[in-house]
Amino acid sequence: MKRAILIILLLFSILQAVIYHNQxxxxxxxxxxxxxxxxxxxxxxxxxxxxxxxxxxxxxxxxEFTINGVDYINADPGSVKASPDNRYYxxxxxxxxxxxxxxxGINDWTTQDHLEISLPFSGTxxxxxxxxxxxxxxxxxxxxxxxxLLLINNVxxxxxxxxxxxxxxxxxxxxYYGVSSENSPRIDISPYKPVLNIxxxxxxxxx
Numbered sequence: 001m002k003r004a005i006l007i008i009l010l011l012f013s014i015l016q017a018v019i020y021h022n023q024x025x026x027x028x029x030x031x032x033x034x035x036x037x038x039x040x041x042x043x044x045x046x047x048x049x050x051x052x053x054x055x056x057x058x059x060x061x062x063x064e065f066t067i068n069g070v071d072y073i074n075a076d077p078g079s080v081k082a083s084p085d086n087r088y089y090x091x092x093x094x095x096x097x098x099x100x101x102x103x104x105g106i107n108d109w110t111t112q113d114h115l116e117i118s119l120p121f122s123g124t125x126x127x128x129x130x131x132x133x134x135x136x137x138x139x140x141x142x143x144x145x146x147x148x149l150l151l152i153n154n155v156x157x158x159x160x161x162x163x164x165x166x167x168x169x170x171x172x173x174x175x176y177y178g179v180s181s182e183n184s185p186r187i188d189i190s191p192y193k194p195v196l197n198i199x200x201x202x203x204x205x206x207x
Contacts, residue, residue: 019044019128021089028128028149028178031107033090036100040064040093046112050080050088050105057092057099064093065101072101086111109151109176110169117175119191126183131175138192139165139173146185149178 019026026044032053035041050067057065057073065073067080067090080088086108092101114132119139121131133139143161144150150158152173153166165173179185 019087024089024091026089029090031103031105034100034102035092036094037097038094038099041091043090043092045088045090045103045105045107046086046109047088047105047107048086048111050103052077052080052101053104054100054102057094057101061094061096061099062092063095064091065099066091107154109154110174112176114174117189119189121187121189123177123187124185125177126179126185127177128179129177131177133173133175133189135171139189140192141190142187144185144187146183147177147179147187148183149176150187151176 019028021044024042026042029043029045031045031047031050033043033045034054036056052072052075055072055075055077057075059073062073065071067088068083069089070081072080080103088103090103092099094100109130112130114130116134117131119133119137123129139152141161141163142152142157142165144157144159147158149156152175153169154174155166177187
């Protein structure tokens with residue numbers, strides 16, 4: 001089944017949830033992602049079709065620019081080497097104001113391994129996690145507070161109370177939950193329960 005992927009175009013949007021990789025702290029970021037100037041950063045983006053849209057990281061003005069350990073200093077714009085798990089760990093350190101880069105692609109958390117949860121579900125963990133609903137179960141209400149990012153099938157439901165949800169993917173809801181350790185998050189997901197109209201049932205039985 002062809003997945004309906006919503007491309008989230010939040011320019012320069014940086015999340016505060018953290019992923020540790022090879023003992024380095026990476027802040028999660030959304031695509032497209034741009035940085036420039038004299039700074040040192042470590043970001044991780046989760047997506048596909050990643051491309052280096054613009055690259056001013058030359059040896060003269062950049063101390064480090066790697067993606068998944070591959071050196072992209074002096075690289076021509078174009079496709080970035082694919083990642084088996086669609087996670088791209090980016091390290092950048094500009095030595096002067098001329099340095100900079102822009103990455104484009106599709107934010108896609110549905111490619112990650114997801115833990116199946118039962119509904120109703122309540123979560124308070126200060127971490128990043130990937131969940132999925134059981135097959136053919138509908139969500140009635142979702143309440144979230146103090147989270148950095150909460151996506152359901154790539155639609156943002158952060159810090160909201162909602163009753164309308166996107167189209168299911170393969171009969172399921174794929175949930176990405178990103179929270180920084182200093183927050184006090186909470187998410188509550190209630191399943192849809194059909195209400196039996198007793199009056200109509202009784203009237204139908206009488207007649």
